[in-house]
Amino acid sequence: MHAQGPEVVIRIILALVGLLALAYLGGHPWVRQAERRLRIAQLVTAGFPFVALGLVLALPSVGILTDEVLRELSPLLTFGLGWIGFSAGFRLDVRELDHLPKGSARAVGFATALPFAFVVTTAALLLLLASDGSRPSLANPALLRDALVLGTAGAMSAQEAARLLGDAARQQRNLLRLEELAGMIGLAFIAAYFRPQGDAVGWRLPGTAWIFLTVGLGCVLGMLSYAVLQRAKSPAESILLLLGTVAFGAGFGSSLFLAPMVVCFVAGVLVSNIPGDHRQRLRDALSRLERPIYLLFLVIVGAIWEFDDWRGWVLLPCFVGARLLGKWLAETLVRRTTAIDLGEAHWTVRRAPIGQLSIAIVVSAHLLYPTGNLPILETAVLAGAILTEVLAQIIARIGPKPAPESLALGVDP
Amino acid sequence: MNLLLVLALGGLMHAARSFQDAGSIAGTTLAFGFVLLVAFFAGGLSAGVRLPKITGYMIAGIVVGPAVIGLLTPEMVRDLELVDGVAIAMIALTAGNELDLKAFRPLMRSIYWITLLAVVGTAVLLGITVLAMKGILPFMQDIPLLPAAAVALVLGVVMAAQSPAVVVALRDEMEADGPMSRTVLGVVVIADLVVILLFAATSSIAKSMIGTPGEFSDTIGLLAWELLGSLTSGVLVGAILALYLRFVGRSGAALFVVTACFVIAEVGSRLHFDPLLVALAAGMLIRNLTRRGDLLHQEIESASLPVYVVFFASAGAHIDLSVLMSAGIPALIIVIARAAGLIYGARWGARAAGAPTEVRRFAGLGLLPQAGLALALSSIFAKAFPGIGDAARSLMLGVVAINQIFTPAVFQWALRRSGEAGRRAQAETAAAPAESGGLPSPSA
Numbered sequence: 001m002h003a004q005g006p007e008v009v010i011r012i013i014l015a016l017v018g019l020l021a022l023a024y025l026g027g028h029p030w031v032r033q034a035e036r037r038l039r040i041a042q043l044v045t046a047g048f049p050f051v052a053l054g055l056v057l058a059l060p061s062v063g064i065l066t067d068e069v070l071r072e073l074s075p076l077l078t079f080g081l082g083w084i085g086f087s088a089g090f091r092l093d094v095r096e097l098d099h100l101p102k103g104s105a106r107a108v109g110f111a112t113a114l115p116f117a118f119v120v121t122t123a124a125l126l127l128l129l130a131s132d133g134s135r136p137s138l139a140n141p142a143l144l145r146d147a148l149v150l151g152t153a154g155a156m157s158a159q160e161a162a163r164l165l166g167d168a169a170r171q172q173r174n175l176l177r178l179e180e181l182a183g184m185i186g187l188a189f190i191a192a193y194f195r196p197q198g199d200a201v202g203w204r205l206p207g208t209a210w211i212f213l214t215v216g217l218g219c220v221l222g223m224l225s226y227a228v229l230q231r232a233k234s235p236a237e238s239i240l241l242l243l244g245t246v247a248f249g250a251g252f253g254s255s256l257f258l259a260p261m262v263v264c265f266v267a268g269v270l271v272s273n274i275p276g277d278h279r280q281r282l283r284d285a286l287s288r289l290e291r292p293i294y295l296l297f298l299v300i301v302g303a304i305w306e307f308d309d310w311r312g313w314v315l316l317p318c319f320v321g322a323r324l325l326g327k328w329l330a331e332t333l334v335r336r337t338t339a340i341d342l343g344e345a346h347w348t349v350r351r352a353p354i355g356q357l358s359i360a361i362v363v364s365a366h367l368l369y370p371t372g373n374l375p376i377l378e379t380a381v382l383a384g385a386i387l388t389e390v391l392a393q394i395i396a397r398i399g400p401k402p403a404p405e406s407l408a409l410g411v412d413p
Numbered sequence: 414m415n416l417l418l419v420l421a422l423g424g425l426m427h428a429a430r431s432f433q434d435a436g437s438i439a440g441t442t443l444a445f446g447f448v449l450l451v452a453f454f455a456g457g458l459s460a461g462v463r464l465p466k467i468t469g470y471m472i473a474g475i476v477v478g479p480a481v482i483g484l485l486t487p488e489m490v491r492d493l494e495l496v497d498g499v500a501i502a503m504i505a506l507t508a509g510n511e512l513d514l515k516a517f518r519p520l521m522r523s524i525y526w527i528t529l530l531a532v533v534g535t536a537v538l539l540g541i542t543v544l545a546m547k548g549i550l551p552f553m554q555d556i557p558l559l560p561a562a563a564v565a566l567v568l569g570v571v572m573a574a575q576s577p578a579v580v581v582a583l584r585d586e587m588e589a590d591g592p593m594s595r596t597v598l599g600v601v602v603i604a605d606l607v608v609i610l611l612f613a614a615t616s617s618i619a620k621s622m623i624g625t626p627g628e629f630s631d632t633i634g635l636l637a638w639e640l641l642g643s644l645t646s647g648v649l650v651g652a653i654l655a656l657y658l659r660f661v662g663r664s665g666a667a668l669f670v671v672t673a674c675f676v677i678a679e680v681g682s683r684l685h686f687d688p689l690l691v692a693l694a695a696g697m698l699i700r701n702l703t704r705r706g707d708l709l710h711q712e713i714e715s716a717s718l719p720v721y722v723v724f725f726a727s728a729g730a731h732i733d734l735s736v737l738m739s740a741g742i743p744a745l746i747i748v749i750a751r752a753a754g755l756i757y758g759a760r761w762g763a764r765a766a767g768a769p770t771e772v773r774r775f776a777g778l779g780l781l782p783q784a785g786l787a788l789a790l791s792s793i794f795a796k797a798f799p800g801i802g803d804a805a806r807s808l809m810l811g812v813v814a815i816n817q818i819f820t821p822a823v824f825q826w827a828l829r830r831s832g833e834a835g836r837r838a839q840a841e842t843a844a845a846p847a848e849s850g851g852l853p854s855p856s857a
Contacts, residue, residue, distance in 0.1 A: 069679065072492075072495055072679075074441075075441035075442040075445065075492070075495075078442040079442050079445075082442075203432055220425070224418075224421060224422070224425070227414075227418060227421075228418060228450060231414070231415070231418070231454075231457075236714070236718045237453075237718070239718070239719070240449065240453060240718050240719045240722065241450070241453065243446075243449060243719050244445075244446050244447075244449035244450040244453065244719070245446065245450070246446070247442050247443075247445045247446030247449065248422070248425075248443065248446025248447055248449075248450060249446070250442050250446070251429070251440070251441070251442035251443025251444070251445070251446050251447070252425065252429050252443055252446075254442060254443070255429045255430075255432055255440065255443055256429070256432050260442075292667075292668035295668075296668070296672075
């Protein structure tokens with residue numbers, strides 16, 4: 001052993017075996033069947049072990065995902081964000097929105113605006129208290145930005161929550177997609193109005209211009225994606241072109257210090273809503289790669305997670321509490337002011353879970369603004385996702401059971 | 414349409430680059446997506462004029478790379494090397510998985526003779542050529558004759574190296590199968606081992622002769638570690654992959670294979686293992702000791718296209734045309750000598766082994782492509798011989814560049830002329846009705 005000690009080899013072998021065991025558990029048909037039967041979201045069963053793996057591999061005592069390796073792997077993070085954005089955009093079929101019941105816009109407005117407002121207020125106050133004293137003011141743009149990021153992440157509920165619902169799942173899924181759209185708009189505004197400063201940044205433009213640029217870039221990339229994906233002659237070529245399109249879009253957005261997720265989201269919406277047979281091919285390619293890419297993304301997220309900062313753990317209960325308060329108020333207002341059938345399930349089952357898009361939003365903000373309080377927010381959102389998922393699972397089991405035919409949900413229609 | 418898309422992508426890339434000197438993370442992702450798309454469409458354009466797609470990938474890399482229009486910066490090209498490691502491991506895994514010892518047994522005699530005469534013979538021939546050019550190679554002029562002969566032999570060994578990557582990629586692209594392409598695959602894989610061993614031996618001798626510090630026992634120790642360590646870890650990786658394929662099957666297997674290749678590339682380089690040998694041993698183990706060889710092949714096939722496209726485009730982007738200009742004439746002479754050595758060596762070797770006519774006529778052409786190993790050894794040479802290494806490396810890079818650009822088309826021509834192109838598809842088509850005919854009907 002010339003460059004590294006034998007202990008490194010042992011660690012690497014253990015990590016490989018660990019990865020094998022996780023992949024085995026995540027990929028085994030029995031485990032996936034059990035996931036469906038128990039209605040457990042992918043985020044908990046398959047996702048968080050990978051976050052934990054990233055955490056463990058990045059520990060200095062383990063030393064596998066070292067800073068150097070992480071630097072090499074960091075483009076995967078940008079790519080993963082673009083991928084998540086593109087997938088979310090592709091799922092937003094505007095034709096389905098025509099079938100939404102009256103009052104849906106109001107319901108989505110309540111469900112996103114109220115938690116957003118509560119979380120932003122709570123987070124701003126807490127971040128003010130936790131700041132290092134250099135600029136302890138609510139007018140501090142970095143503090144406001146971080147609070148807005150957390151508010152945006154808290155505004156949405158997980159798509160996976162629809163698994164826990166009965167007959168109302170399909171309608172709920174469409175409403176949750178609109179919540180995702182609201183989250184994307186929030187992130188686009190944050191990236192446009194809180195521009196990074198410095199010599200490396202070109203094109204000094206007003207914030208509104210960056211909004212137009214984000215949408216325009218997404219549309220151009222969407223049209224390019226459509227033209228590119230039309231050329232695929234086999235599933236392997238579809239995958240290649242999809243990977244290339246998403247990487248190019250995410251890289252382009254990142255180069256302009258825009259949120260790659262939003263740029264790819266717009267492209268995904270456009271591609272999804274142009275009629276043609278490319279949609280099925282694309283859906284196949286997305287469904288084949290979505291899980292692996294998301295799990296790899298989570299390993300890297302776990303590796304960069306600064307979980308030892310106590311401020312994140314203090315923020316966690318406040319974030320979850322403020323968010324649940326906002327969601328509860330939204331639920332009450334929706335019941336009182338609209339005729340939407342919310343089903344029999346308890347409101348926490350529908351509203352509480354935090355999804356992958358919320359995690360991706362804080363990671364995206366962390367990449368855009370490497371300095372500041374973003375690592376604290378990651379702790380709040382990542383740990384909050386586990387906490388709310390567990391809460392929803394417990395309440396779903398105590399409450400009335402959904403109809404049996406809806407138990408196998410999980411694959412988007 | 415392909416050309417229009419390439420131009421549109423080029424325009425967008427130019428716009429992105431005008432914003433800033435893209436930071437590392439964004440730049441790498443941007444470069445990866447850009448290279449993947451542009452090279453893919455360039456491959457389509459290349460196929461349109463009956464050239465191999467990989468030639469299109471490489472030309473795209475050269476054109477958009479730092480040497481020509483510079484849409485990719487040197488930093489971006491360096492960052493794409495991450496994919497190179499995965500690609501090399503994946504290619505070696507494919508090559509190892511194709512080495513079915515039972516099927517190769519009838520070819521072993523040809524492989525042995527061709528390796529001896531074509532590969533070892535060409536290394537000696539190239540050594541003599543370099544020595545004969547001592548007067549026109551500035552870095553050789555001040556070295557006395559005997560040490561110069563030793564250095565020339567090391568250079569000959571490096572420049573005799575072949576490219577399993579190109580052979581595997583072209584066999585896949587042309588869906589070729591038959592005695593010629595199998596023999597070529599066997600020779601290039603074994604030649605990799607032979608070249609590594611010869612390089613270690615000759616460079617130790619040359620170092621001791623020109624007074625470069627370095628213990629012979631150290632070199633032997635390093636070599637033993639590299640070979641035995643690589644093979645042992647290859648067996649371990651092969652066992653892990655086989656376990657996954659046995660117990661998990663297809664679910665996420667493509668991702669697992671790519672991850673394993675990434676680990677082989679990254680960990681292998683940290684431990685001084687040769688990723689190529691590690692993956693080769695893993696692939697051979699799965700093919701010859703388990704029943705999962707076909708499944709592994711399918712999984713690699715579905716995941717390999719993007720990796721190959723970026724690998725070959727990145728290889729093109731690495732080509733420094735200025736080096737090619739400066740080392741032009743000597744490099745061209747060496748390319749011609751190398752081609753002659755490999756073609757005639759293979760012909761004589763095949764004749765000595767009593768190989769079929771197509772092997773005699775065309776196997777030598779399959780040995781011409783050159784890529785990764787020669788580049789890696791030229792870097793090691795530059796470090797091992799500090800006084801002359803950089804200048805000699807330029808010459809070696811010039812030779813590799815010429816071979817990279819032109820020889821894939823030559824091998825493609827050989828596959829077509831030998832009648833082996835498309836044979837794999839024909840065999841699969843023929844096997845499909847037979848298999849379905851052999852299965853009991855559901856009603857039965």
